[in-house]
Amino acid sequence: MKNFYILSVFLGATLLMLSFGSAANAQTETYTGTVISYGSGFNTRTVTSTFTLNITGQTSNEQAQGFLGILQEGRQNDLLNAIRKQDLGRFSVGSNVGVPINVVRESTVDGKQRIFIVFERWTQFAELRGGYRSLDYPFGVIEMFIDEQTGKGEGTYIAAAKIRWNFDEKKQQYEVEVENFATYPARLVGVTRRGEKTKRVKIGS
Numbered sequence: 001m002k003n004f005y006i007l008s009v010f011l012g013a014t015l016l017m018l019s020f021g022s023a024a025n026a027q028t029e030t031y032t033g034t035v036i037s038y039g040s041g042f043n044t045r046t047v048t049s050t051f052t053l054n055i056t057g058q059t060s061n062e063q064a065q066g067f068l069g070i071l072q073e074g075r076q077n078d079l080l081n082a083i084r085k086q087d088l089g090r091f092s093v094g095s096n097v098g099v100p101i102n103v104v105r106e107s108t109v110d111g112k113q114r115i116f117i118v119f120e121r122w123t124q125f126a127e128l129r130g131g132y133r134s135l136d137y138p139f140g141v142i143e144m145f146i147d148e149q150t151g152k153g154e155g156t157y158i159a160a161a162k163i164r165w166n167f168d169e170k171k172q173q174y175e176v177e178v179e180n181f182a183t184y185p186a187r188l189v190g191v192t193r194r195g196e197k198t199k200r201v202k203i204g205s
Contacts, residue, residue, distance in 0.1 A: 029055040031144070033191035035093055035157055038115065038184045049094045051157075051188070053142070056116070057088040058104045067103065070174065079163065080138050084120050091119060091142065099140070112153065117142040121160055137162045137181040143192055146196045151193030157186040 008202025031053040039045045059067075063086075071079045083102035088144035101117035121140035137160035144155030167174050 024040040029053075031055075031146075031191055032194055033154075034189050035186050036189060037159070037186040039183070046067070051091065051093045052098070052116075053089070053091050053101075054103070054157060055080045055104055055117075056105060057086075057091040059086070059088065062103060065090075068176075071163065072153070072174075074136070076163050080120060083118065091117070091140070096122075101142075111148075113146040113148055115146065115155075118163070139163055141178055142188070144188060146191065146193060153191045155188040155191060158182075158187050 019060040023130045056126040086102045087100045090098045101119040102119045105116045141158040141161045146153035162179040
C-alpha cells in the first residue's frame with residue numbers, strides 16, 4: 001500500500017502568495033544532514049546516509065503557474081519535460097555526485113522557513129532494463145522546515161514519487177497529489193544550514 005501526500009500548495013495559489021523566491025535578493029543556501037530511509041516488502045532494513053543540498057536559485061511565480069498549468073492539462077511526463085530544463089542547485093546522498101534540482105519554492109509557515117523541492121530522480125540501469133513499475137515514479141520530492149534563527153530543522157524526502165492533478169471527493173476540490181513509491185518517505189534529520197546566506201542575483205523569471 002502506497003502513501004499519498006496531498007500538497008495543494010505545491011505549485012498553487014497559497015505558496016505563490018507566500019513565496020519570496022522570485023525576489024532579486026534571493027539567497028544561495030547549503031544544507032547538510034542525515035537521511036533515514038525505511039525498507040519495505042522483503043527488504044525492511046533501515047539505511048542511514050548523509051546528504052548535501054545546495055540551492056542556487058528559486059522558481060519564480062510565473063514559472064510555478066506555468067508548471068501547474070502543464071500538470072492540469074497533461075500528464076506528469078509533460079511536467080517532467082518542462083522542469084528538467086531548470087538547474088537550481090544539486091542534491092546528493094552519501095558520496096554520490098547528486099542530481100540537479102529543478103523546482104524550488106520557499107515560504108514561511110508557523111514562523112519557520114518551508115523549502116519545497118522537486119527534481120528528476122536517479123533512475124537505475126536495472127529499472128530501465130527490467131521496465132519496472134518504479135519508472136512511473138520519476139520525481140524526487142523534498143520538504144524541509146528550517147528555524148530561521150538557528151538554521152536547523154528537519155524534513156522528508158521521497159526518493160521516487162508520482163505527481164498528478166487529482167479531484168478530492170471529500171474536499172470537493174482539485175489538488176496536487178504526490179504518491180510515494182515506498183511504504184514510508186525518508187526522514188531528513190539534523191538538518192543544518194551551512195554558513196551565512198549570501199545574496200545572489202536573480203536571472204530570468
